Amino acid sequence: MFENLIEVLKKNPRRIVFTEGPDPRILEAAARLKQGGFLTPVLVGNPAEVEAAAKAGGFDIAGLEILDPAAYPRMDEMVETMAELRKGKMAPEDCRKALSQGNYFGTMLVKMGVADALLGGATYSTADTVRPALQIVKTKPGNSIVSSCFIMIRETEGGQETLAMGDCAINIAPSEDELVEIAVETAHTAKVFGVDPKVALLSYSTLGSGKGESVDKMKNAAAKVKAAAPELAVDGELQFDAAVSPAVASIKCKGSPVAGQANTFIFPDINAGNIGYKIAQRLGGFAAFGPILQGLNAPINDLSRGCNAEEVYQMAIITAALK
Numbered sequence: 001m002f003e004n005l006i007e008v009l010k011k012n013p014r015r016i017v018f019t020e021g022p023d024p025r026i027l028e029a030a031a032r033l034k035q036g037g038f039l040t041p042v043l044v045g046n047p048a049e050v051e052a053a054a055k056a057g058g059f060d061i062a063g064l065e066i067l068d069p070a071a072y073p074r075m076d077e078m079v080e081t082m083a084e085l086r087k088g089k090m091a092p093e094d095c096r097k098a099l100s101q102g103n104y105f106g107t108m109l110v111k112m113g114v115a116d117a118l119l120g121g122a123t124y125s126t127a128d129t130v131r132p133a134l135q136i137v138k139t140k141p142g143n144s145i146v147s148s149c150f151i152m153i154r155e156t157e158g159g160q161e162t163l164a165m166g167d168c169a170i171n172i173a174p175s176e177d178e179l180v181e182i183a184v185e186t187a188h189t190a191k192v193f194g195v196d197p198k199v200a201l202l203s204y205s206t207l208g209s210g211k212g213e214s215v216d217k218m219k220n221a222a223a224k225v226k227a228a229a230p231e232l233a234v235d236g237e238l239q240f241d242a243a244v245s246p247a248v249a250s251i252k253c254k255g256s257p258v259a260g261q262a263n264t265f266i267f268p269d270i271n272a273g274n275i276g277y278k279i280a281q282r283l284g285g286f287a288a289f290g291p292i293l294q295g296l297n298a299p300i301n302d303l304s305r306g307c308n309a310e311e312v313y314q315m316a317i318i319t320a321a322l323k
Helices: 002-011 024-036 047-057 075-085 092-099 102-111 126-137 176-192 213-228 240-244 246-252 270-282 309-321
Strands: 015-018 040-044 065-067 117-120 147-156 159-166 198-202 233-238 264-266 287-294 300-302
Touching (some): 015 024, 015 102, 024 047, 024 309, 075 092, 075 102, 102 117, 102 126, 147 176, 159 176, 176 264, 198 213, 233 240, 240 246, 270 287, 300 309
Parallel strands (some): 015 117, 159 264
Antiparallel strands (some): 147 287
16 A cells, blocks of 8 residues: 555655654654655754754654744744634734644644645644644635544455545544535545545445434435435445445345445444444454544644554655645
């Protein structure tokens, strides 16, 4: 998978901003990216602190750009731009204070075109990644929410099996219309990873076999996805076995364009999504990559605070390839 993404980046040079420049995990990943030459890291932080941390860890970041919010020459322009974006919600002095923080500063670098993508969250919460993104970069036209998916990869005798699962991390109880956005965005993300998406909206019911509010939600959402994105192969509501097993599909939903061959799974809520991807990871032998944020005007992703340098490196490649 990563070989394909790296080839994409070699053909389309991009810059990714890391909002926590002095962090050793960030520095190790940035040094590795620098050596690879296919993606340009931009580090946020005090240059002396960043360079000292790199020296202490033995990481070669010579030549990488380090941008300090306290000494950035375009800060007044940043404040003016953010104040306009947040008109009536944040005064210029509040914007300046926010932009002194790496998460807001880095997001504004993306907004102003200094960087193409952003990766942060090694030392702060998902909310502190998503909030500046929503306030500054904002959602794509036609989108009202930020959602997420996990790309799940398992090695097989014939190569790799790749699945997409959403939303497992952001939206707690999405509405029908929010599920439509989640389904369409997750299908688009799946395509980036070479998956021809066959989208199943999951439930405890298959095409009316069960009753309940959640069943109706997934059934109605599936119909709306078909109308909103007629080019996608979509069906629902489907139980998981009907979605993945040709034998079960032939009994429960013969003729479905998705049942028995689904590879892109949309869950009714975050409980099901979070549990589902972790079952696939822990019992199914899949490696989980994500959460990958979706629906924004620019590629911005969040790291786990427990991440290691390898995960930072991988998520940087994934994030930049989403551009």
